[in-house]
Amino acid sequence: xxxxxxxxxxxxxxxxxxxxxxxxxxxxxxxxxxxxxxxxxxxxxxxxxxxxxxxxxxxxxxxxxxxxxxxxxxxxxxxxxxxxxxxxxxxx
Amino acid sequence: xxxxxxxxxxxxxxxxxxxxxxxxxxxxxxxxxxxxxxxxxxxxxxxxxxxxxxxxxxxxxxxxxxxxxxxxxxxxxxxxxxxxxxxxxxxxxxxxxxxxxxxxxxxxxxxxxxxxxxxxxxxxxxxxxxxxxxxxxxxxxxxxxxxxxxxxxxxxxxxxxxxxxxxxxxxxxxxxxxxxxxxxxxxxxxxxxxxxxxxxxxxxxxxxxxxxxxxxxxxxxxxxxxxxxxxxxxxxxxxxxxxxxxxxxxxxxxxxxxxxxxxxxxxxxxxxxxxxxxxxxxxxxxxxxxxxxxxxxxxxxxxxxxxxxxxxxxxxxxxxxxxxxxxxxxxxxxxxxxxxxxxxxxxxxxxxxxxxxxxxxxxxxxxxxxxxxxx
Numbered sequence: 001x002x003x004x005x006x007x008x009x010x011x012x013x014x015x016x017x018x019x020x021x022x023x024x025x026x027x028x029x030x031x032x033x034x035x036x037x038x039x040x041x042x043x044x045x046x047x048x049x050x051x052x053x054x055x056x057x058x059x060x061x062x063x064x065x066x067x068x069x070x071x072x073x074x075x076x077x078x079x080x081x082x083x084x085x086x087x088x089x090x091x092x
Numbered sequence: 093x094x095x096x097x098x099x100x101x102x103x104x105x106x107x108x109x110x111x112x113x114x115x116x117x118x119x120x121x122x123x124x125x126x127x128x129x130x131x132x133x134x135x136x137x138x139x140x141x142x143x144x145x146x147x148x149x150x151x152x153x154x155x156x157x158x159x160x161x162x163x164x165x166x167x168x169x170x171x172x173x174x175x176x177x178x179x180x181x182x183x184x185x186x187x188x189x190x191x192x193x194x195x196x197x198x199x200x201x202x203x204x205x206x207x208x209x210x211x212x213x214x215x216x217x218x219x220x221x222x223x224x225x226x227x228x229x230x231x232x233x234x235x236x237x238x239x240x241x242x243x244x245x246x247x248x249x250x251x252x253x254x255x256x257x258x259x260x261x262x263x264x265x266x267x268x269x270x271x272x273x274x275x276x277x278x279x280x281x282x283x284x285x286x287x288x289x290x291x292x293x294x295x296x297x298x299x300x301x302x303x304x305x306x307x308x309x310x311x312x313x314x315x316x317x318x319x320x321x322x323x324x325x326x327x328x329x330x331x332x333x334x335x336x337x338x339x340x341x342x343x344x345x346x347x348x349x350x351x352x353x354x355x356x357x358x359x360x361x362x363x364x365x366x367x368x369x370x371x372x373x374x375x376x377x378x379x380x381x382x383x384x385x386x387x388x389x390x391x392x393x394x395x396x397x398x399x400x401x402x403x404x405x406x407x408x409x410x411x412x413x414x415x416x417x418x419x420x421x422x423x424x425x426x427x428x429x430x431x432x433x434x435x436x437x438x439x440x441x442x443x444x445x446x447x448x449x450x451x452x453x454x455x456x457x458x459x460x461x462x463x464x465x466x467x
Contacts, residue, residue, distance in 0.1 A: 015198050015236030015264060017173055023095055023143035030173035032198045032238060032265070033312075035097045035145050085265075085310040 004055050004078050008089045011051030016086050018046050031086060041066065045074055049087060093369060095143030100336040100347055101132070103160070105152040105455050108181045110216030111204065112449035113242055113277035113284055116152065117350050120455035123339040129159040131359065133166045135337055138364035140170040144335075147172040152339070152455075155182035161190045168195025175200065177240070180226035181219055188226075192233050199230045200238040200267070206253035214246065216451045227261045238265040243294070243316075244284040245434070252297045255311070263309055268298065270316035274348040276452045278406055283447045285434040291319060318427050322392060323399025323415035330377035330401060335368060343367045345374055348402040352376075352411045377401050382412055386420045 004010055012018065017030045027043030029036040038046065044065065048058045055075060062069045081087040105116050105123050117123070127135065136147065147167045154160055155178055167174050176191070180201045203223050204214035211220040230237045239258050243251070251268065258266045271277050271284050286294075298313045305311065317324045327334045327346045336344045341359045344350060357371040368374055376382070380393050387398040398404075399415020407416045407426045416423040 013236075013264075014234075015238075017197060019145065019171060019173070021143070021145060022171075023141070028145060030145055030197075032173075032175050032200070032236075 004075055004082065004089045006056045007054050009051050009054050010049040010058070010078050010082070010087050010089050012046060012049055013086050013088050018043065029081075029086060036086070042077060045077060046081075046087075049078070051088075051090060094332050096139070096333060096335050096368060097144065098146040098148065098334045099136075099139045099144045100148045100150060100334065101135070101154075101163075102150050102152065102336060102338045102347065103127075103132070103154045103157045103163070104339050106156040107151055107153040107179065107452075107454070108156075108217055109153070109179050109202075109219065110451035110453065111214060111242070111276075112216075112280045112451050113244060113271045114452035115272065115275045115277060115348055116452065118275055118279070120453070124455065126157075126339045127337075127341050127359070129162055131341065132159075132163050135341075135359050135364065136163070136167050136170060136172065138359075139335075140172060142365050142368060145171075145173060146175065148175045148177055150177040153179050153181060155179075155187065161187075161194045164191055164196050165194040168197075173197050178202070179215070179219065180223045181217075183226040183229065185229060188229050188233055192235065196235075198236050198238065200240050201227050201230065202240045202242070203227075203254070203257070204241070205247045206250050206257045210247060210250070224261065227263070231262045236264045237262065238267060239263045240267045240269070243268055243270045243286070245286045245290065246284070248286045248290050248294050251294045252301070255297070255301045255305075259305065259309060265310040265312065267312045267314070269312070269314035272317070272348075274351065274402055274406065276450065280449045281430060282433065283449045285318060285430060286316065287435040288319070288431070289435070291316070317400075317403075317417045318431050320417060321419055323396050323403075323417040325396040326400040326402075326415075329379075329397045331368065331374040332378070332397075335364075335374075343371070343373070345377075346402065349373070351402050352405045354411075377411070384412060384414065386418075386422075387414050390420070 015032055019028050019030050021028045027038040029038060029046060044062060045058060048061050059069050059071045059074055078087055082089050104126055105120050154176060164174055174196050175198045176196055177200045201223060203211060205211040208220040212218050227237060241254055273281050277284060298311060302311050331345045336347045337359060338344065343357050343359060354373045354376055357367045357373050383393060383398050387393050399418055401411045404413045404415050405411035408423050413423060414421040416426045
């Protein structure tokens, strides 16, 4: 699995869409064949994956809302999604 | 009760193609009285309310519905992820731009082979060049492109060239799915089921391509369940995650469940929520209570849910039996015999050709949506 480096600028893969599931009151990532259910933190991370922010900037942007953001966990989370083709990593 | 995530909308069974592995019903004449635009919009409203997040627009050929753009726009406004599953025949530049503007999220185009002669022969009509043109159009409009290829005895040996074509077209994903033996495919099984040697070669090619194309193209490879140790967890469980609405408004737990003799449930007669929660067809094989042995006491009963009810019915005449694909099924010999026949080296040069395939016929007459009711 490829984990994103601090300088990489992740963005959602073009065939995915972040959405809110009203019926179940949960955040989800929609893809052609699957629905990935997200917790609030996961949704916040993906909401920041705009291809502009670097990983370090994403972690920094999360900090006001969360007492502590483990950068390693964010990196791991994005690495999993990147391996599954849900997130693109572009070094910038 | 689980709520459904996905709705497969089979808008029409009209199709310009005649693929011999089509999973549409054998008797297409019962589906001519298609839901109207307004009826489909109501179905989508109810589906969204019920928890559906993904809408797969399929058929037949969904582009044969002139109101496809309207239906798509309605789904997009509800926030559904919309996925068009098409032969691409009828996907003109004008139509594609219209669908793009309506919010269509994703396009899946079927191709039958890597070259015109074989692809057109399988499809039963000249279509290969038009598919390539449409695939390029999809990429030009900056849509994500998935290619769908149904694999069988006649094209599985060309998998490397099919992957090359997908790469050349810039596909984001390719689904290489072996034929599932329902409907026309079951009727044509002896001519479609690949041999074990063919599968082994295909797997080698797929493994190498996955490494080579990592990060550029996602390759989904679905094995033929006849060669699996365990049956497939069909639809992730009966009435658990998905539902299908067919052209005349009947609602099914899976697109081939019309083959199983169960009471009908139609959106013309009942709300979708009632059908999902309470209708006999959705209750029939939900959970594990219906299971016979060896499923009932099996550790995998919540993993594969006894396999496919439609396959059990088609092969044994009883939908409540264990899927014969399972090696523990008392009926497994039905599948094992088909696999042996497909894998025996055939004498002479005709290897791979197999018996002649019966093409899926066109529904007759061409169904038309009913006129909108005046209200």
